[in-house]
Amino acid sequence: MSKSDYYELLGVGRDSSDADIKKAYRKKAMQFHPDKNPNxxxxxxxxxxxxxxxDVLRDDNKRSAYDRYGHAAFEQGMGQSHGGNSAFDFASSFSDIFGDIFGDFMGGSNQSSGRGADLRYNMEVTLEEAYKGKKATIKIPTSVACSDCNGTGSEGxxxxxxxxxxxxxxxxxxxxGFFTIERTCPxxxxxxxxxxxxxxxCSGNGRLRKDKALSVSIPAGIESGVRIRLSGEGEAGMRGSSPGDLYIFVNVKQHNLFLREGPHLFCKVPISITTAALGGNVEVPTLEGKRGKINIPAGTQSGKQFRLRGKGMPPLKGHNLGGDLHIETHVETPVNLSKKQKELLKEFENEGKGSSQNPQSEGFFSKAKELWDELKD
Ligand SMILES: [Zn+2]
Ligand SMILES: [Zn+2]
Structure with missing residues (x-):
């Protein structure tokens, strides 16, 4: 599906001022706001x-990038893994927009209707939990009628x-002027x-704070910055008005083995010099808890990448496809050698003299020699 032009969406010209863009957005956002269009x-x-x-047009940098390159400016490209402004960023930037635009207009509507405030809950999950999905019980503050005054707020x-x-x-x-304005009594x-x-x-409020336990399901594949909205689970409204919403902002903790980039996982795996030289099978960890196996060919160097297709993060609905697990080998130099091992290694080196077994070293030192020779003159 091709994306609509941002200017057309907001119904503004390409040379519109920031104020016009804000005004246009505000008008349309109020029209389509989920609270006004439930279900x-x-x-x-x-x-x-x-x-x-x-979010793009209100930011000068993003706007000029969009003017020059269109949507391509925010697509995840090669070597530009963090520059994107795809669906993921939407959630993280949403809170800014929220404060910017809805801060006043929601606040305004809260006052007149008594709708309860929206609540934000920050939740940290491990990468394993993000992989499997999670059912969590969270405690959120809410208000109940005061027992001393039966909710009336009056003493005695x-x-x-x-x-x-x-x-x-x-x-x-x-x-x-010609109008009669009706407003909430101050x-x-x-x-x-x-x-x-x-x-x-209750200091006359008639309500008291109390924690409420709420069960939340975090979908598999969740990413940091994604926001889960629980409609009607925010603060209770005044005098029977509708409650606010609860927004859960998820942060996925760093893992000590895997690095995550979007749906993909990266893992550095040490291999011994003998496996690297002779080849062999190496077991690697996967997040599903099973052992993955990679076949290391003879003569593998450090930094060689292997891909285990489909062993990355599971797809997050509406955001991405599932990812792969990328394994990078790291050839480990052995330490604490015995006398016998040292002798064997020397013997090994002598045995290989004269044959081209270290192409990288040979290439490097022949270039270094050229440099030394040049500097001599
Ligand atoms: Zn009371
Ligand atoms: Zn009054």
Whole structure:
């Protein structure tokens, strides 16, 4: 599927100012925001596309790269493994956009509707857990009705009184030109009443903090920076309004054997000089817990790469295909040799004199000799 032009997506010209782009994004993002289009995958996809477009166009560097090269500027290319701005980066940059745009507009809607705040939960997983997927139980802070005041917020028998500013309506009206603007009462924040004698346990909030256990499933193949949204698991809303969402930001810890790049795994495996010279089978670790086997041909050098197809990370739905395991050999020089071994090695060297058995050394030293000869003159 070919990607849509970022400018066309936002409906702005290529010479639009930053402010125009922000305005256009804001308008469209509000229209397609998942909270306004629950259970609507096409709106969510559109929202994602818009956010991706805005993430590029709001940044001067990314925008000029996009203007010059189009989408190709952000595709993962050869030798540019970290320069990409594909689907993965979307999640990590999303929080910035969030703060930038939704910080105010969501905050605004929170105040008027009483919708609970979105929560962010940072979760660390090991590479093994990222490989297999994980079911985790997390504790998140949430609020429950205060038991001392039964959620009223008032101490003892005193009952709350109707707010004097709005007369209990929770809203106030103001005339502005031809329009009558209705807004949340600033005195009681829309509650319609005021607590005269606040409950000591909950300070008049009527709610108390309590941890809630929540089970979360982390999909196999998860990458650092990917965000999992649990709709409605955020903070409770005020006065029965809808709760916020919970966002789980996943960070995959570094592994002591494997280096991960996207779906691919890399592992350096030491081999003895005899295996390197004579060839042989070497067992290598894989993340599925089994032993992989690679066949080392005779005369293998350090840095030689072998690939075990499909032994990398499993595919993460919607993000990538599964990866491979890349093994790099590292020929290890033996230490703590016995007297006998030293003799054998000397004998070994004498035996090979005159024949071309170390092509790299010979090539290197003949070039070095040329340099020494030149410097002599
Ligand atoms: Zn209370
Ligand atoms: Zn009021």
């Amino acid at each position: 609507n995958p096409s709106a969510e996809a559109k929202f994602k596309e818009l956010s991706e477009a805005y 028998k005193s009952s709350p009184q109707a707010c004097r500013m709005c007369n209990g309506a929770g809203k106030v009206r103001a005339q502005q 005195q009681c924040q829309g509650a319609g009443y005021q607590i005269i004698n606040p409950c000591k346990k």
